[in-house]
Amino acid sequence: MEAAPAKPKNSANVVTVQAGSKSVVVARCEAADGKPAATIKWLASVGGNHSTSTTNGPDGTVTVRSEYQLVPTPADDGGEVTCMVDQRTQAQPWVHPVKLSVEYPPSVSIEGYDNNWYVGRSDAVLLCMANGNPEPTAVTWTA
Incomplete structure (x- = not known):
C-alpha cells in the first residue's frame, strides 16, 4: 500500500555574501519531506539564476532544495x-x-563646499x- 501524501516542511533563508565578480549562492529554499515532490520557483527583481536538487527519503517522501545565485554588487544589498x-x-x-545581504566596503564622499x-x-x-x-562605525578627519 502506498503512503499517503505528505505536506512539505518549507523554509527559506538568506546567505550573507561579499560583493564580488563571481556568481555565488545568496539565498536557499527547501521543501522537506513532501509527497509528491514540491516545485520551487523564484521571483526576483535582481538578476541571477537558480539550481534545484532533490533527495528521496526512505518513506517515499522527497526533499527539494533550491539555491539562488547571482554576482553580488552593492546595489543588490x-x-x-x-x-x-x-x-x-x-x-x-x-x-x-528573502532580503539579500551583500557586504561591501564603504564608498565615501565629502559634501558641503559651496564655492564661497x-x-x-x-x-x-x-x-x-x-x-x-x-x-561604517567611525570617521576620522585628517588635514
Whole structure:
C-alpha cells in the first residue's frame, strides 16, 4: 500500500555574501519531506539564476532544495528574492520573501563646499558621507 501524501516542511533563508565578480549562492529554499515532490520557483527583481536538487527519503517522501545565485554588487544589498513552493497538499503556494545581504566596503564622499569659502568665514561645514555594509562605525578627519 502506498503512503499517503505528505505536506512539505518549507523554509527559506538568506546567505550573507561579499560583493564580488563571481556568481555565488545568496539565498536557499527547501521543501522537506513532501509527497509528491514540491516545485520551487523564484521571483526576483535582481538578476541571477537558480539550481534545484532533490533527495528521496526512505518513506517515499522527497526533499527539494533550491539555491539562488547571482554576482553580488552593492546595489543588490537589501534587494529581494521570493521563494515559492507549490505542492498539491497545500491549499495555495507557500511564498517567502528573502532580503539579500551583500557586504561591501564603504564608498565615501565629502559634501558641503559651496564655492564661497573665504578667510574669516565662520559657518563653513563639511560632511563626510560613508555608505557600506556593515555600516561604517567611525570617521576620522585628517588635514
